Amino acid sequence: MKSISLAALAAALLLALSPAAPAVAHVVEAGADLRVTQTFAAGEVTLVIAGVAPLRVSAQAFRPVSLDLELRSLTDGSRSTGSVRAGREPALLRPGRAGPHELRVRTGDEVSVIPFRVLVPAGAWWTMMGDGAVLALGLLLVGGVLANRMSRLLVGTASAVASVAAVVMLLKPYLPPDQQTRAEPGRPYAQGRFSTQPARPATGAEFTLTLQLADGATGRPVDDLAVHHEALVHLVVTSQDGAVFRHAHPLRTAPGVLAVRLSLPQPGRYFAHTEIERQQSGGQLLTGAFEVSGTALPFSQETVVPRLTPAAPVAGSPVTIEIGTEGAIQPWLGMPGHLIVRSQDGAHLAHAHGTQTGASALRFTLTLPDPGRYLAWAQYTEGGRLMTRHFTLKVDR
Ligand SMILES: [Cu+2]
Structure with a gap:
């Protein structure tokens, strides 16, 4: 008592x-x-x-x-x-x-x-x-x-x-001692620098993708990341054409250093998008790019045909996207479903969370800012397996 x-x-x-x-x-x-x-x-x-x-x-x-x-x-x-x-x-x-x-x-x-x-x-x-x-x-x-x-x-x-x-x-x-007492409402933006080891990875060979985070004001390593959606950082790596997609959660190997080992099947340019959230601050998206050399290896990507409402999405207004699933969904990263949407040029990346509707469907709602073609991947866990389903979205003016 x-x-x-x-x-x-x-x-x-x-x-x-x-x-x-x-x-x-x-x-x-x-x-x-x-x-x-x-x-x-x-x-x-x-x-x-x-x-x-x-x-x-x-x-x-x-x-x-x-x-x-x-x-x-x-x-x-x-x-x-x-x-x-x-x-x-x-x-x-x-x-x-x-x-x-x-x-x-x-x-x-x-x-x-x-x-x-x-x-x-x-x-x-x-x-x-x-x-x-x-x-x-x-x-x-x-x-x-x-x-x-x-x-x-x-x-x-x-x-x-x-x-x-x-x-x-x-x-x-x-936090470093001088930051512990400073409960400021917003921290400076983090500067992110992506690098690969080796500098030019080859298809099919494991390489390390490293993200170094420096405070935008002090230049010191950013080591105040908040766990959000069950991870310190969410990394999305996509080939420029969208055929290859990886969603990973790099390891914190040292203050301000996050690293993950990857292997990619297709040569060419890749985008790296990372979502971070600093303590006492909002979320931030960091973007980088790197090249992979070598010859293309066989790989496949599962696709899905979503149901869109409205059927022809318009820039600046919400679109509801429904994906059929085969069975019961288990939460993954704290949510029933995740939808990652990238603009064709890689400049824009959105991440939406889905709700389960009925026994075998996931529903996402999001608004895309500009007209154009978007690449999308829906992710959810079903029967103990992580499913990734790709589709494209055309957004009209
Ligand atoms: Cu994630």
């Missing part, structure tokens, strides 16, 4: 101290599992992180994959290790104390480093109370989330709030 009253006290403090609640609240829901999707060469893996003491880390993947995990405190260097296989029981990791941590995730020779902050280790409220700096920071970070729960507290679900308070942990990249 003591923890409940402390939680209530903390929640009350949080209400007073959380002016930036909406910006924080969209990053992650307290009490909900934290989900971070990343694309390893071994396949797409969604890490699901729950609890704090211990931290329960499980993995979901379309293919069998096993991961070695190392949780490291950046405060005192203490470590906890474990391993997890996709679809199996979670690994249990034990953070030694509150504060910034890194979770290193390794499979094969790839390592991603996910920074986050453990705010309140269970059963250590008195420690927190004694640690003024950590407490103040924790209050600012969890403010929005707990404040949302306050009304629930008032209507009597105190235990729910207490459990939230006891296990609150935000998967929140740690």
Whole structure:
């Protein structure tokens, strides 16, 4: 019961101290599992992180994959290790104390480093109370989330709030000290630089696509990415003609550095579009291009004929796009369906979320700004498989 009253006290403090609640609240829901999707060469893996003491880390993947995990405190260097296989029981990791941590995730020779902050280790409220700096920071970070729960507290679900308070942990990249206290409403734009290793990838050969993010004002690495739609970054790679499409979630390998291994079947020019979202800021789209050499390898792309309303879409007004599916859809990246639409010239990329309509259809609504031909890909998970269906859209004036 003591923890409940402390939680209530903390929640009350949080209400007073959380002016930036909406910006924080969209990053992650307290009490909900934290989900971070990343694309390893071994396949797409969604890490699901729950609890704090211990931290329960499980993995979901379309293919069998096993991961070695190392949780490291950046405060005192203490470590906890474990391993997890996709679809199996979670690994249990034990953070030694509150504060910034890194979770290193390794499979094969790839390592991603996910920074986050453990705010309140269970059963250590008195420690927190004694640690003024950590407490103040924790209050600012969890403010929005707990404040949302306050009304629930008032209507009597105190235990729910207490459990939230006891296990609150935000998967929140740690910020350099001078940025921690600056809760500005909008951060400068990030500058993104795409590069490939090797510089000129060949068809069928694995290469690394790297995105380096620098702060538009300071030039320093951008390391305050918020998890949005279950990933730190969403990368879409498309061949200029739209025949080849990849949607990946690069690994954070160092502050401001995101990398993913790809292999592409067709030579020519490719576009890279990346969606990022910085803490306390809006979303941003970064665009790059690169060339692939070599000879074309066989590949195929599944297509679909969508139902459009109106049948002839017009620039500047919404079009509803309905895609038939074969069976029950499972959520992917937190949504039933995703629609990615690129203008022919690669200058415009839109990402819409779909709703399931009936047993076997997905519906998307979006507005395209300019007339022209657009390339579109609908993505959803069906029967444990990720489906990608391509179609084109002609938008009239
Ligand atoms: Cu994505």
